[in-house]
Each structure stands twice: as structure tokens, then as C-alpha cells.
Amino acid sequence: MLEIIRSDSENKDFVNLVSLLDAGLAITDGEDHAFYDQFNKLNAIKYVVVAYQDSVPIGCGAIKAYDEGTMEVKRMFVKEEYRGKGIAGKILSELEKWARELGFQKCILETGTRQIEAIALYKKSKYSIIPNYGQYEGVENSLCFEKKL
DSSP states (O other), X not given: XXXXXXEOTTOHHHHHHHXXXXXXXXXXXXXXXXXXXXXXXXXXXXXXXXXXXXXXXXXXXXXXXXXXXXXXXXXXEEOGGGTTSSHHHHHHHHHHHHHHHXXXXXXXXXXXXXXXXXXXXXXXXXXXXXXXXXGGTXXXXXXXXXXXX
């Protein structure tokens, strides 16, 4: 049975899943990994969800305030053997619900152009491509999205 719980960035299962995420990103990001990694520190993240399948942590995601009305989606990940089952969409949906409950009007996010599965997820979840924002402005391998909640 799939269960998605809300937590914070000190959740040990979240920290372990993010370690797996970062290991994968180090490969797909290649030379760009150090640049992206600097924007993915966990200490600024208060709102985390962890997905469990039969009590085993299998995926995660997080949101953090970007500005007064906007949450930024961060640290989305599902273990490889659980992909293709709609779990990432459920994690994203829970993050959006939480952002609405906190009074935010939209979510934004950045993903790498090499993250084909992530791009497909965000398009399927009705996110629209926007100009690169903030630290991603002018970054060729970044693709930014937004969704009004």
C-alpha cells in the first residue's frame, strides 16, 4: 500500500532518498552538477513529503517558499524500481495541495534538459514552461516550469 506522509528536511528517509537522487544527478548533470547542487541544500526546506510502499521509503519531494505567493518544488525523486507507476505524480499532487493549504497561488520548479522523465511528469501534471528564473536565468541546460494552483 502506498502512503505519503508530510515531514521536514530532517526526516532520515528523506535525507537517504535525496542522497540517491544526488548520486543519479551527478551522472546525468555531468560537469554542471556542482552548479546545480549549490541550490539544493536541505537546510532551507521546511516542507517535505516521503512516499512509502509497504513501509519502505521509495520517493520524496519538497517545497520551499520562493516569494510571497510562490512555492518552489524541489528534490523530486522516486527509486528506479518504482518508476512508471504514477508515484511521482502523487508526490507532486500532495506538494501542490500543501502549498495551497499554506496560501500559495503557484508552484515553480527547475529541472535539467537531460531529465526526460521529469519533464514528461511536469507536462503531464499541467505545468507550463516559463523563462528561466532566478539563479537559472541564462543557464542553457535548465528548463523552468510553473503551475497556478
